[in-house]
Amino acid sequence: MLNLSCEKLQSMKSLLISLGVLLFLNSPVTEAQTNVKIRxxxxxxxxxxxxxxxxxxxxxxxxxxxxxxxxxxxxxxxxxxxxxxxxxxxxxxxxxxxxxxxxxxxxxxxxxxxxxxxxxxxxxxxxxxxxxxxxxxxxxxxxxxxxxxxxxxxxxxxxxxxxxxxxxxxxxxxxxxxIKDTLSVEILNVGTNLNSFADDYSPAFSSDFNTIFFATRREIKRSSISLTDGKYDENIFQSNRVNGNWNMASSAIGRLNTAYCESPLYLAPSGDELYVYTGYQNGGDIKLSIKEKGIWKSPVSAPFKINTGGAETSLTFSPSGNEVWFVTTKGKNSLGGKDIYFIRKTPKFKWSGPQNAGPNINTPFDEESVRFSEYGDTLWFSSRGHNTIGGYDVFYSVKDSSGGWSKAVNCGYPVNTPWDELFFNPDKNEKGAFYLVSNRKGTAGGLDIFHGRNVPVKTIVQGEPVQLPPEPPDTIIHRVIVESLPVKPDTVVVKDTVVVIREITPAPVLLPEAPKEIVLYLTGRVNDSETGDPVMAKVDVIDISNDMVIGTTASSDMDGSYRIKLPAKKSYMIDFRGTGFLSDMKRIDIPENYSAEFYRLDMPLVKVKVGKKVVLNNILFQTGKAILTAGSYTELDRLAGILQENSLMRIEISGHTDNTGSLGLNSRLSEERAKAVVDYLIQKGISSERLEFRGYGPQQPIADNTSAEGRARNRRVEFKILEF
The missing domain is CATH 1.25.40.10 (Tetratricopeptide repeat domain)
Incomplete structure (x- = not known):
């Protein structure tokens, strides 16, 4: 299935096959039989x-x-x-x-x-x-x-x-x-400011966790398609976190991205050294980029010898900086597959030769994405071996007093699933929180970055909090008491049987003397307009009076539901954006006398695919003419926005009429009206090369022409996606 490798497919006649970055996520089973014929x-x-x-x-x-x-x-x-x-x-x-x-x-x-x-x-x-x-x-x-x-x-x-x-x-x-020892954690997709419909993975964080670099295989330019799997080669994107929220990610500034494919691996605490994987070279090597005067330089050879003729796909430093741990496909004394190795600084400040991390960590299967805890006494990594429950699972190993590493322990469910879980990073900004990458259900597409946190289990009965017995000790994620091992309590998972809660209802804080707050929530569901399946989408609330975004949330990947508090009873525009779907915007007008606590707005989004037709609502013309009225501009501006967001999308604008009147006149009028829409979009900055127009007259009805209602539906303007 998914293959994150940046292998360069090369013919036997001229070139070698080059292994790529992660080489994980092969097909879920051995190749299926393709000779099954549907007669x-x-x-x-x-x-x-x-x-x-x-x-x-x-x-x-x-x-x-x-x-x-x-x-x-x-x-x-x-x-x-x-x-x-x-x-x-x-x-x-x-x-x-x-x-x-x-x-x-x-x-x-x-x-x-x-x-x-x-x-x-x-x-x-x-x-x-x-x-x-x-x-x-x-x-x-x-x-x-x-x-x-x-x-x-x-x-x-x-x-x-x-x-x-x-x-x-x-x-x-x-x-x-x-699963018998299910962890009480909530794991949510970080949303479309970082994730896309393509694979997004390999996050590298700054020391304050307010900057992230990550690899993405989203479309950047047509020439960057991998010959191996038809996906776009990986490039490095970055984002900054402001007021607890990640900004929209963009291509990394400087020379991090080259003609090859790159993935970020480790960002030094100083913030000016970024180790990256570079594909297409020597099987895939680890290189170093230096930031000078705010600009990232082209990656150069790393200052230690760990690259081989195989692929080196992961790297991290111990907190002291005296050890480098990495993953390679071609190390000495390998236990099989990809193994984790390390090198150490010698007393003379030189680097030792690579050593295999041993059978407590490595297996005959693949290991990947190695990370240290803050104090260096716990090693996090992913493995397809040990007691994985499917694909790559996240494991940890604890350093003992002699410097050895304990037998790897599975982090448990729902941190791990039958899908792949990789790149585990404890979040320093929130106790018991973490980031990981997975292709589990709920992704925007392929691999996505997720954020998890420990959730205290509370019970609400008829709206009132119920006092629970004290929790047994050591139930918080990333904390453990290891007998005879001097371990700092920031790292490992302890498994106690609890209930996984998909939606947490916070226990209310009872303040009898405080005035009762008048609250109003906008709620609803976002789903696929064709299948009805839930869609994870970004939901922006825009104040019409000043055109400012006053609130943002995201719909759940589980059932498409969302909820956000509104500051007042007034008019808003609600903007819905889901990766792989056409964005949509609806106006709501909430009167002052609205007494309910919730205002509901459901939103079906149209999935982007070639050949998809979408009716444009409220496109109005002067009677018998191809002159747009002002009431059409809002919908056409929305379409222009969609085209600006999807720079490679080409569409056909089509005009349609009912069956009353002359066929020739209707066909000509429908074409002129379609052209009027195209002309408007060109005025909005959309290239004419991305637009076609046709008039179909009454030839493609979508309703019965025998009724007034049906004829009204047939008089319409559509757009069809030609390329995406």
């Missing part, structure tokens, strides 16, 4: 709708054969084909596999179970695929039974499939044990 005669049920459905099957099959990043597109096509026939076993199998290999893993189990129920011999790997999908769905008992059925079956099994099944079984059993 037309088995798929067809009735004539009506078949032609369109079969076109989606064919398109899905084309994507499915390409594998890699195209599984997501295959999934979208197959889902549309299922509107016509959702019981075909081959279609369900391929839809489930496409989900499993894309960002839709949580949906895979239902499709594969349906295929399995109809034909349990459909493919040799259907039990393996279904077991893995059930693991992602958190249905561990079912996953264990299904994986055991696979291992005990008589079907032909590839050697790597057998080892995969055994590992998935181990992960499911680990998950069952770790």
């Amino acid at each position: 037309k005669k088995d798929f067809k049920t009735v004539k009506e709708g078949f032609k369109e459905a079969w076109s989606h099957v064919s398109a899905g099959d084309d994507y499915f054969k390409e594998r890699s990043i195209w599984y997501g597109s295959a999934y979208d096509e197959y889902r549309q084909a299922m509107v016509y026939n959702n019981v075909n076993p081959e279609l369900n199998y391929k839809t489930g596999v496409a989900a499993l290999y894309s960002d839709n893993k949580e949906a895979a189990a239902d499709f594969l179970l349906k295929a399995l129920g109809q034909d349990n011999e459909l493919t040799d790997d259907i039990l393996l695929m279904t077991g893995r999908a059930l693991q992602y769905a958190g249905r561990y008992d079912e996953a264990i039974n299904t994986l055991n059925d696979y291992l005990n079956s008589d079907v032909r099994k590839a050697k790597n499939n057998l080892s995969d099944a055994a590992k998935y079984l181990q992960e499911c059993n680990s998950a069952i044990e770790l």
Whole structure:
């Protein structure tokens, strides 16, 4: 599936294959069978709708054969084909596999179970695929039974499939044990000021945690597409935190980003040295950039010898600065996969040779993203070995009095999930808080940066706080008492059985003498206009009187809900922006006599995809003419804003009429009106090369022309996304 490597795909004739940055997030299972054929005669049920459905099957099959990043597109096509026939076993199998290999893993189990129920011999790997999908769905008992059925079956099994099944079984059993000691933590996506629909990862923080550098594979320029996986090569972005909120990230200033791909690894406490990974060179090396007079210089060789012919993908310094810990694919005495190594300063202030961190930390599988705690007595890292519950999990190891490191301990659930969790960083600005990177459910796309915090468990009964018995000692995350080990209490996770709370209701502070505050909350849900699925979006409240943003929140990735306090009963514009969706804005007018505590505004957002058509509301013309009225400007300004936000988007503006009057006149008028909209957008600074216009007259109705209401709906202006 996702592959964050910056490998340079090179032909056998001329170039070597170069390994890239992280090399983690391979496909969730061994390659699925691609020779499963959906037969037309088995798929067809009735004539009506078949032609369109079969076109989606064919398109899905084309994507499915390409594998890699195209599984997501295959999934979208197959889902549309299922509107016509959702019981075909081959279609369900391929839809489930496409989900499993894309960002839709949580949906895979239902499709594969349906295929399995109809034909349990459909493919040799259907039990393996279904077991893995059930693991992602958190249905561990079912996953264990299904994986055991696979291992005990008589079907032909590839050697790597057998080892995969055994590992998935181990992960499911680990998950069952770790969930028994669920941690009381809240983990939320940091939002679209940092994250995008592409992969965002490898954060490096300043010592005060108010500056962040991170790697992103979002689109920056057309020429930066990786030949390996079709994604954009990684570049370094940065953001600053002001009043507790991260500003909109932008490309790092200076010469950090080059023709190669770069990821930030470690920002020195001084703030003027940034260690970066550079791809396409020697398998992938660690280099150093120096900031001089506020400008980052081009990365140069690191001042110590840790680069090999393999890929060095992670680096950190101990708090004392006397040790450098790093990850490499090609170190001596490797236990297998990527291992963690370290070098030390000698008494003569030279660096020692690399040493493997040993079996308490490394495994035959991959390790990644190594970090120290503030005092250097705890090492955080991610691993696909030990007792992971799936993919990369975050682990910690504690230094003992002799300088050795304890056996790695899993940080527990929900810090870890069947997805990948990497780049764990304790947040120095908030006790018990941390950052991590994951591709779990709730991302804007691919890998995202998340923020977690310890949550005290409180009970509210009928609106009143209930006094709970004292908590058992040492339940706060990042704190532990290790017998016989002198460990400072800032680091490790202790697991006590608690309840995970998705939405925390704070216990009210009872102040009898204080006047009762009049409160008003704007609340609602943001969802996908087509599927109804929840959408994580930034929600800005704008005061119409001064055009100032007076409040910002984000909708939940779990159910799309949001809530924000309004300062007064008046008029506002509410701006919704979700990555991968068209932004939208609605006006609300709250009268002074409004007595309810909540004002509800739900917002369906339109997902951006080529071919998508969107009706522009309130586009008005003078009767019988192609002259826009002033009432149209608000909607057209919003469209201009969308085009400015998405600089590579090309659209077609189309005019439509009802069926009254002359066909020729309607066609001409609709085209002139579409051109009037294009002319307005050009005046707003949108390049004419990004705009096309057509008049379709009455040829594409969206409603019945026999009623006045239907004719009104057909008289419209649309835009269609041509490129994105």
